[in-house]
Amino acid sequence: MTLFRQIYSLLFGLFLVVVISLAYVQFTETQSFLTKQMESDLNNTSHSLGIMLVPDLEAGDIVGAETLINVIFEGGYYQQVKLTWLVDGKQQVWENDVKIEGVPQWFIDLGFFETIKRESTITSGWIQLANLEITAHPGFGYNELWRTLTNAIIVISILFLLAIMLARFGLTWILRPLHEIAEHAAEIAQRKFGPDMAIPKTSELKSVVEAFNSMSHQLKQIFSSLDEEVTELRKKNLVDQVSKLPNRQYMMGRLNSWLSEPNNGSLMMAKFDWLEEVHSKYGYQVRDETIRLLSEKMQEQLDEIAPSVIARIAAYEFAFLITSAEQEQSSKYLHTLIRTVNQEISKAGCKPNEQFAIGIAQRTDNMTVSDILAQTDNALQKAIADNKVFHWFESNEKQLYTREQWREHLSAAISSKQFQFKWQPVYHTNKDEVVQRELYCQLTIGDKEIHAGQFMPYVELLSLGSMLDRCLIETIVDNGLLERNYEPIAINLTFNSLSDTTFHQWLNKFLRNTPLAQRIVFDIPEAGVYSDPDACQALCNIIRDNGAHFGIDHFGRQFGSMSYLQNLRPSYVKLDQSFAYYDENEHNSELCRALVNVARGLDIQIIVTGIQEQPQLARFEPLKANAxxxxxxxxxxxxx
Known part of the structure; x- marks a missing residue:
C-alpha cells in the first residue's frame, strides 16, 4: 500500500471514530432529554388531571369524568389511561395503539424508550375517590429521536464527503514532494539523471530531497567520469596526437570489422615524402602543423564524396578506408584526395604531383585483412616504382551486375519476398542457452546464390533499405518464425530505415498488431545514432512503446560520447568486432573494459561479437559480459 493510501486510511479511520463518537454522544443525550421530557409531561398531566377530576368524582358524574379524560387522551401523547373508582371498584381504560407515522418499524422495535407510567390516587380531603394510572405514548420520543438521527446522518455525510475531498487534495499537495522523489528515484534506477528537484517547504522532506539531488549528482558524475575515461583512452590509444586522425591500431580494427560485414568499398594507402622535405627545411614543428592542416582539409573534402576512415599509420603514410562505394565513387574520392594534397603541397612550397604516391585496392568477395593490405601495398609500391601519383590494383574479379541490374533484381526480390534466411545464435555466457538469434538474409538470382555481402551495399546505395527491412520483418511474421522460435529474433536495421519517417509509421502500426512483438529485437548501428540522433530516438520510442526491444550494434566503433545510451536506453549493446581479440593488446583491453563499464553502469547487457574459438572466449571472462x-x-x- 502506498504512503498516500496509508495516511488517507488513517485520516479516514480517525474521522469515522470522531464522527461516530460525536453521533453516539448526541444520540444518547437526545434520548435522555426526551425521556426526561416525557416523564415531566406525564407528571404534570397526572397532577393536573387528578385535580380536574375531583368535582366529577365527588358528584359521581361518570360522563363528566370520561369527557374530561377524552379531551386529554385524544391529544395522542398517552398510550393508556386507566381510571379505577374506589367507591365501587369500577375501572375505565382508554388505549392507543403504538403506531408512529414517519418512523420505520425496525427503529421502533429497537426499544430506545422504556414504558413510562404514573399512578396517583385522587382524594378529596381525607377521602380517596379513585386511582389514576397514565402510560406515556413513545411516539413523540421516537419521532424526535428519528428526526435528530436522520438530520445528523445527512450533516455527517456532507461533512464526510467534504472531508474526503479536502483530505485528498490536501494530502496530494502535501505529499507532492514525495511523489516527485519516487519518480526521481525511478528515473535514477533507469540511469536517467534529470534536473534537480525543487526543495520543498516541509522541513522533514527537505533533507530527503537534498539527499536525492546529491545522490543524482554523484551518479551522474560517475557516468560522466566513465564517459570521459573512454574518451581519454580513445585519444590516448586510437588517435594520432599530431594529425588528430585515427592511428594504425584503429584502422586495423576497422578493417577487420569492415571485412566481416556485408559491404563494398576500397582501401587506399598514401606515402607523402614531401612532408620529409618540409621537415628538413623548416623543422618538425612546421611539419607537424602541416600534417594537422592537411588532415583537416582531407577530412573536410573527402567526407562529402563517400563515408570513409582516414588514419595516419606511420610518420609519412596515411590510409583511407572507403567503407561503402563502387569503383566509380572510389575513383572520384581518389581524384579529390590528389587535388587536396596538391593544394597543401603548393602551400608548403613543394612541387605538385611529386614526392607522393597512392595505392588502391578494391574489396572483393571472401577477402581477408592480409589480402587487401597486400594488394594495397603492392599498388603503392608499383606507383612509387613507376614514379606515378597513383596505381590501382587490377583485380580479375568482374562485377556481378551493373547498378541498374541490381536495382531490378533487388526490387523484384523485395516485392515478391524471395529472400532466404540464416540465423546465428547468441549464447549466454554462464548458461548453455540461447539469448537471441541474429537474422541474416541471402538471395538466389537464377542459379546463383547471392549472400548479403554482395547485395547489401547496393541496397544502401539505391536507397532500398527501408523496403528491405519491411520485407524481412513481414516475412518472419508471415512464416510463423515468432511462434516456432521462443528466443527473440534480432533484425539489423539499415541506415535508410533509421531516418525514414514512413518506415517509422509503418513499424509502429505493424508492431501494434503483432501479438508476439516482444520476440523481435532490432540492432541499430552506432554510426546511425551519431548521424541522426533525433530520428533514432523517435524509432527507439516506437519500438519500446510496442513491447519490442532494441540494441546498439558495433558498440565502441565510433569516436564520440556515450551519453546517447542514457537517452536511448537500449536493452543490450554488441561490442564491435575490433574488440574480439581482447587482452591481446594492452591498449585495446583498457578501452574494452571502459566501454563495458559504461554499459554495465547503465544496466545494459553486453554481447561480445566476433568470437571464433573457446580460448578467445575465455579471455573475456574478466569482463563478465552477458552473452x-x-x-x-x-x-x-x-x-x-
Missing amino acids: YMGYIYPPTRVEL
Whole structure:
C-alpha cells in the first residue's frame, strides 16, 4: 500500500471514530432529554388531571369524568389511561395503539424508550375517590429521536464527503514532494539523471530531497567520469596526437570489422615524402602543423564524396578506408584526395604531383585483412616504382551486375519476398542457452546464390533499405518464425530505415498488431545514432512503446560520447568486432573494459561479437559480459 493510501486510511479511520463518537454522544443525550421530557409531561398531566377530576368524582358524574379524560387522551401523547373508582371498584381504560407515522418499524422495535407510567390516587380531603394510572405514548420520543438521527446522518455525510475531498487534495499537495522523489528515484534506477528537484517547504522532506539531488549528482558524475575515461583512452590509444586522425591500431580494427560485414568499398594507402622535405627545411614543428592542416582539409573534402576512415599509420603514410562505394565513387574520392594534397603541397612550397604516391585496392568477395593490405601495398609500391601519383590494383574479379541490374533484381526480390534466411545464435555466457538469434538474409538470382555481402551495399546505395527491412520483418511474421522460435529474433536495421519517417509509421502500426512483438529485437548501428540522433530516438520510442526491444550494434566503433545510451536506453549493446581479440593488446583491453563499464553502469547487457574459438572466449571472462556470438557457433539455415 502506498504512503498516500496509508495516511488517507488513517485520516479516514480517525474521522469515522470522531464522527461516530460525536453521533453516539448526541444520540444518547437526545434520548435522555426526551425521556426526561416525557416523564415531566406525564407528571404534570397526572397532577393536573387528578385535580380536574375531583368535582366529577365527588358528584359521581361518570360522563363528566370520561369527557374530561377524552379531551386529554385524544391529544395522542398517552398510550393508556386507566381510571379505577374506589367507591365501587369500577375501572375505565382508554388505549392507543403504538403506531408512529414517519418512523420505520425496525427503529421502533429497537426499544430506545422504556414504558413510562404514573399512578396517583385522587382524594378529596381525607377521602380517596379513585386511582389514576397514565402510560406515556413513545411516539413523540421516537419521532424526535428519528428526526435528530436522520438530520445528523445527512450533516455527517456532507461533512464526510467534504472531508474526503479536502483530505485528498490536501494530502496530494502535501505529499507532492514525495511523489516527485519516487519518480526521481525511478528515473535514477533507469540511469536517467534529470534536473534537480525543487526543495520543498516541509522541513522533514527537505533533507530527503537534498539527499536525492546529491545522490543524482554523484551518479551522474560517475557516468560522466566513465564517459570521459573512454574518451581519454580513445585519444590516448586510437588517435594520432599530431594529425588528430585515427592511428594504425584503429584502422586495423576497422578493417577487420569492415571485412566481416556485408559491404563494398576500397582501401587506399598514401606515402607523402614531401612532408620529409618540409621537415628538413623548416623543422618538425612546421611539419607537424602541416600534417594537422592537411588532415583537416582531407577530412573536410573527402567526407562529402563517400563515408570513409582516414588514419595516419606511420610518420609519412596515411590510409583511407572507403567503407561503402563502387569503383566509380572510389575513383572520384581518389581524384579529390590528389587535388587536396596538391593544394597543401603548393602551400608548403613543394612541387605538385611529386614526392607522393597512392595505392588502391578494391574489396572483393571472401577477402581477408592480409589480402587487401597486400594488394594495397603492392599498388603503392608499383606507383612509387613507376614514379606515378597513383596505381590501382587490377583485380580479375568482374562485377556481378551493373547498378541498374541490381536495382531490378533487388526490387523484384523485395516485392515478391524471395529472400532466404540464416540465423546465428547468441549464447549466454554462464548458461548453455540461447539469448537471441541474429537474422541474416541471402538471395538466389537464377542459379546463383547471392549472400548479403554482395547485395547489401547496393541496397544502401539505391536507397532500398527501408523496403528491405519491411520485407524481412513481414516475412518472419508471415512464416510463423515468432511462434516456432521462443528466443527473440534480432533484425539489423539499415541506415535508410533509421531516418525514414514512413518506415517509422509503418513499424509502429505493424508492431501494434503483432501479438508476439516482444520476440523481435532490432540492432541499430552506432554510426546511425551519431548521424541522426533525433530520428533514432523517435524509432527507439516506437519500438519500446510496442513491447519490442532494441540494441546498439558495433558498440565502441565510433569516436564520440556515450551519453546517447542514457537517452536511448537500449536493452543490450554488441561490442564491435575490433574488440574480439581482447587482452591481446594492452591498449585495446583498457578501452574494452571502459566501454563495458559504461554499459554495465547503465544496466545494459553486453554481447561480445566476433568470437571464433573457446580460448578467445575465455579471455573475456574478466569482463563478465552477458552473452557472446561469432563463428564459434556459425549461422544455420532457417526453414520457412
